[in-house]
Amino acid sequence: MSGFAEWARAATDPAAAGGKPEALAGVGVLEFGSGHFGGMVAASILAEFGADVIKVEPPGGEALRRVAPGGISRAGTGLPFLSEARNRRFVTLAADRAEGRALFRRLAEGADVIVSSEPERDQDAAGIGYLSLRRDHPRLIYLSLSTYGSFGPDAHRPVRDCDLLCQALSGAPYIVGEPEDGDTAPRPHQAPTRLGNWHGAFVQGLWGAFGVLSALRFREGSGKGQFVDIAGAEALMQFTDYNITWMHTAGKARARLGNFDPAVFPYTYIRCRDGHTFIAAYNDEAFDSLMRIIGRPELARDPRFATPAARVRLENEKALLEILEEWSAVRTADEILNAVEGYTSRQSGPAAAVVTGRVNRPLETLGEENWRERGCFVRTELPVYGETVLAAPPWKMSGTPARWKSGCKPPGADNRDVYMGDLGMPEEEFARLQASGAI
């Protein structure tokens, strides 16, 4: 390890994060909404940086707890909820009742940020929306998450926001997956394809956290809160490359090309002896390097492949993929990595830009030493829910590291702590609200 790497490890190893200060210490976040993954992500990200997050659920727990792919759940809670329910306190209140709403307003008074994934028109109608809460709380930052956003011609559309709708509208599936052949009837996989995880909802949550942090920065100087509006469709849309600039300048839209790419090649998955691996070498110097690595240096001067523009013609991409797979099919992903690194370590600058990486199955990723050493996974024994493995916060930071502190708890697990501790509610009132079913 270089001196810098040694220093960086000592300074940022997540194993040593405990006890260091937190970036968002003192920021209170109230999370409200049911059945919404993106809202949980936004709150989790803030919580990983140290915000004090209180998640509000209806008595009995919110709808996302009951989502259980493959029928797998732990003590009544499915794995999606379990994966994102971290670093927060869990309270219940019945927002469909006046005393529940009154309680919500009391919690909101103490919060810097509200993360809401319920339609804002409903929140407003119930008297617990932004306009009502900001009256006594001008510093409040209010994040609203939905499919289409809170304003604009489609804002009224009556959808229940979720990952799938956001993905569909984002433009991502449109350019992910295999194209149709043209001659034969399309096969099922020759269609716009979902990103397999809830990437639409996840990115919606990330942009939500970004918006909140920007608003907190503005509040530092101005003392003023504001409304932050996120349309989940637009969140992932930001990631669809040059969709708009290409339309504007050339009138062209991206299409589905499967493993091929309209702007860079080779930039593709190739078959290898033990599965698939990624290979890229798209600038001229890197392409020359790759052709030497596979023992075909003459191809760098082949007119089909000699320039970036020639390499991205679809028929040339197909021809080149065949050539690459002749070489890769008899090698393992690790042998390919060694061949690439052996060559590029003697190059510098653009000639070294040959890039590879094995297409791992999740269990293979879980088994890799690099991620274990870097603390990418949390292996923990949760009270109630038992042993599990979760993704850790990805940031390694020397001053105020993000960190995993606690996992999922049952609905209302922190009622007493929050209502009596934070709000100073007397025991009798707490008991009465409990008995009436308001909490």
Added chain:
Amino acid sequence: MSSEGASSGKFRDFAEEAFALPAIPAKPEALAGVRVLEVATRIFGPATADYLGVFGAEVIKVELPGRGDLMRYVAPEGFFWKDVSPAFLALNRNKLHVGLDLHAPEGVELFLRLAEVSDVVVENLRAGTMDEWGAGYLQLRERNPGIVYAANSGFGQWGPYAAGRASYDATAQAVSGFSAITGFPDQPPLKAGFWVGDYTGALMSAIAILAALRARSETGQGQLIDLSQAEAMIRALDWTWPYAAQCGQDRRRAGSLDPSYLPSGIYRCADGFVAISARDEEERVRLARALGAARPAGEGDAAPEHVAAFAASRTREELVRWAEASGFSAAPVRGGREQYGDPHLRARGTVCEVTDPLYGRIDEFGPAPKLSRSPGRVKSSAKPVGWHNDRVFGELLGLSPAERDELTRKRVIGTWADLPGARPPKVADEP
């Protein structure tokens, strides 16, 4: 409780006024006063800085004189518009472009002087490269202890894979497990056809920078942020990890169905594709009922094959209206052409018109988060290599014209090579 109609009208009025596009240029910017130095190429680092720049940070993009960022030559179908690639434009808004060679000791010294008057550094070189050049976090903090330094990389700044291993978007898609769970069960793992492994990491990096700036407001101290794009993708894979740990097997690729919400999925229809969604039992029951009502056989069944059969002969518009009338959710699958012309996205400034002094009108994606008081905005487009050298080295660092000429002669600073992608347009449009 107030009456619903009056109240939601009040919110609609508020939102229309609070987010009106014509008012944005006169509003303050959330990240005003934050100066960011970008030493990055292609996507991961440039997108990080772009996100900060769109919310008001001043971004100085440092490129190698001559060819600059190699992303300049990533051009869809080899197409350049006014000698700039539309793929480069989308990642480099609101930036000042300087040409500065960090291989030269005088270049490093100039960079350190820039860092003294900056708040943030974003880089995405191979781990340890900046340190070798004498321009890494440890050297920078000597000159500016408040500097927030985001080191974006493939595999991290330390650990078994840190040394020398390069990474692109699809490296992160591949090694994280993302591609293994994307695609159809009877087909190979699928590489997403856009650079999702870069943008996801870039947004996470920008988030950590904002968190670190908040910490700095309290302590005055900056810090190192080490972010691996593969680790960013690992974090995004929701129930993949507890499932693998509990079942000892990998979740299967589910094609275009969402296995958490069956029969939710993307379905082929008469004029394209549509997403049909039932997020909870209520929506599922309504979907089943609607299918039953549509099939003479009687009771509805919400199995994917029934949804598919129903959707096949109908248009996207018909299916969305059917969902709205029946009480479940649907949305069309859209691509870039529809986004470009979409009145909703235009009204929200998510697709926006930029008037650039060099290129004229260029439409772009506007900011994703809409902030009512301090909104993001696209003020200008990307520029040729070194376009702002005089402004940055002259006005900001106070180098005299003679000093700048000398540094140019030594090739420490410089401008564009005479190549499409790097150079200004031959004839600039009237703004």
